[in-house]
Amino acid sequence: MGKVYLTGAGPGDIELLTVKALRVVKEADVIIYDRLANPEILKEAKNGCEFIYVGKEDSHHTLPQEEINEAIYQAALKYENVVRLKGGDPFVFGRGGEEGIYLRERNIRFEFIPGVTSAIAVPEYAGIPVTHRGITVSFRVVTGHESKNKDQSQIPWENYKSDDTIIFLMGLHRLKVICRKLIGIGKPKEYPVAVISKGTTAEAKTVVGTLEDIYEKAKDLPTPALIVVGEVVKLREQLSWFEKA
């Protein structure tokens, strides 16, 4: 029986892959990868390595998680070195925990390899620090993708009154609702918001606005995209470095 490396691929820029992730990719007999993992990484694999794509689109899962779990398990029965390559970090809305539990229940050995999460690195490439002395003392990473039952919000909006930076992943299609909810709990309409699309890649694009106007400005940006809400967004005026104007 093989061993599975539940591996973070980083947010896009291939150079943000960790040294450890690169090592297991080079040694892999099979790589099971996501839509969000930069496909350039696969070129680092050895000759004869098998590739299995289990990509998920933003709004629908092309493969249900249960089938992905099973595909990883089957790969571990067949091969010695199995790499499960996931965008960003495996534990940040990456379902790495579920995959680990599935494998543990079947006595498959595994390791987790952390990755650079988009939640922090994508704002960083846009010149937006998630914390900044004198501006904010904490940040939250929240899913913008809620359960299908629209009447029941899982997000405790009332908790978001503080000045924490809020980073919404998987939220672009709900940008309008998110802004409305934040205004609804008392945040000023002029409160700064950024939407960053394809962060850390050559196609990266950042749009800055307010809770009131960001939807109109950013609604057509391509995914993957994340939303940053907070005063730290203004620091981009001084810290922008990556995107060409």
Ligand code: SAH
């Ligand atoms: N485990 C991943 C996140 C998975 S959820 C991580 O740690 O980064 C997928 C969401 O991440 C997307 O919907 C988007 O909001 C965000 N995301 C991932 N890569 C991104 C990128 N390059 N640019 C902008 N957002 C990104």
